[in-house]
Amino acid sequence: MNMNAEEKDKIYRFLFDKANIRGEIASLTDVWKTMQSHHNYPEIIRQYLGEGVAAAVLLSATLKFEGSLTIQASGDGALTLMVIECRNDFGVRGVAKYQQSLVDEMLNGLPDETDLKTLLGDGTLIITIEQFKTKERYQGIVALEGNSMADFLEAYLERSEQLETRIFLASDENSVGGLLLQQLPGQNEDDDSWERVTHLANTIKTDELLELRAKEILHRLYHEEDVRLFDSESIYFKCSCTRDKVTNMLRSISQQEASAIIKEQGNISVDCEFCGKIYQFDEIDIAGIYSKNSQPSDLSTKH
Ligand SMILES: [Zn+2]
Numbered sequence: 536m537n538m539n540a541e542e543k544d545k546i547y548r549f550l551f552d553k554a555n556i557r558g559e560i561a562s563l564t565d566v567w568k569t570m571q572s573h574h575n576y577p578e579i580i581r582q583y584l585g586e587g588v589a590a591a592v593l594l595s596a597t598l599k600f601e602g603s604l605t606i607q608a609s610g611d612g613a614l615t616l617m618v619i620e621c622r623n624d625f626g627v628r629g630v631a632k633y634q635q636s637l638v639d640e641m642l643n644g645l646p647d648e649t650d651l652k653t654l655l656g657d658g659t660l661i662i663t664i665e666q667f668k669t670k671e672r673y674q675g676i677v678a679l680e681g682n683s684m685a686d687f688l689e690a691y692l693e694r695s696e697q698l699e700t701r702i703f704l705a706s707d708e709n710s711v712g713g714l715l716l717q718q719l720p721g722q723n724e725d726d727d728s729w730e731r732v733t734h735l736a737n738t739i740k741t742d743e744l745l746e747l748r749a750k751e752i753l754h755r756l757y758h759e760e761d762v763r764l765f766d767s768e769s770i771y772f773k774c775s776c777t778r779d780k781v782t783n784m785l786r787s788i789s790q791q792e793a794s795a796i797i798k799e800q801g802n803i804s805v806d807c808e809f810c811g812k813i814y815q816f817d818e819i820d821i822a823g824i825y826s827k828n829s830q831p832s833d834l835s836t837k838h
Pocket of ligand 1: 774775776809810812
């Protein structure tokens with residue numbers, strides 16, 4: 536099934552009118568393809584990065600200020616790092632780093648069913664929330680609990696926000712999709728809505744999350760419930776890299792090292808791993824970076 540343009544790269548919020556439960560449905564197509572365009576990810580890495588992208592979009596819908604939410608999962612396994620950042624206006628970017636030889640080895644030993652936890656190995660999940668105006672940052676770090684990104688995040692949210700949350704994620708080459716349900720405070724003890732709503736959500740299939748429109752998913756799961764669907768919001772690809780940030784990063788290598796690279800290669804070239812943009816620095820740029828009058832433009836990155 537092909538979605539029309541209006542349905543692409545959207546997030547919808549909804550509410551169960553008679554229960555204290557809110558929900559979101561996100562689907563990304565063009566934005567997801569853009570994110571992959573500078574990389575040639577092995578299928579399994581691509582699948583889990585896609586699930587992470589859907590998750591970051593769903594979680595960022597809770598931001599109540601101009602800012603961003605970043606999911607970072609890292610470990611000592613074949614998948615070493617996965618970072619996805621989504622802003623409150625649904626500008627999103629993401630990247631995965633992996634060791635090809637370990638991915639191959641793993642897939643030879645455990646075909647098909649390798650879960651995200653196995654790929655990551657021993658590791659951590661870090662959620663960072665940043666408020667742009669005040670530059671305030673909140674960061675939560677937990678061990679990886681469960682097997683999937685949905686498992687990690689459900690455990691994290693239950694601990695950090697004391698809100699029961701269910702997350703369903705799906706990903707393939709062309710699209711990613713996600714469904715989030717969250718129990719809001721103030722539910723009566725004898726109210727079984729949460730059990731009913733999540734029980735129905737458990738019946739959603741990967742193909743349905745990837746292919747159905749938000750209205751169709753809600754109809755498929757909840758045609759007997761009173762659900763209020765709000766207007767959709769657009770998701771777009773947004774990379775926040777700038778020449779200034781790359782310049783600050785370059786300060787972490789010594790002037791001698793920088794000069795040696797310039798001598799050998801003529802210039803220093805740094806690619807943004809998120810968007811593929813190439814930043815080049817020649818001898819004069821480098822001299823400027825290390826001159827005594829030059830100060831980092833963002834002091835927070837100073838050692
Ligand atoms: Zn970039």
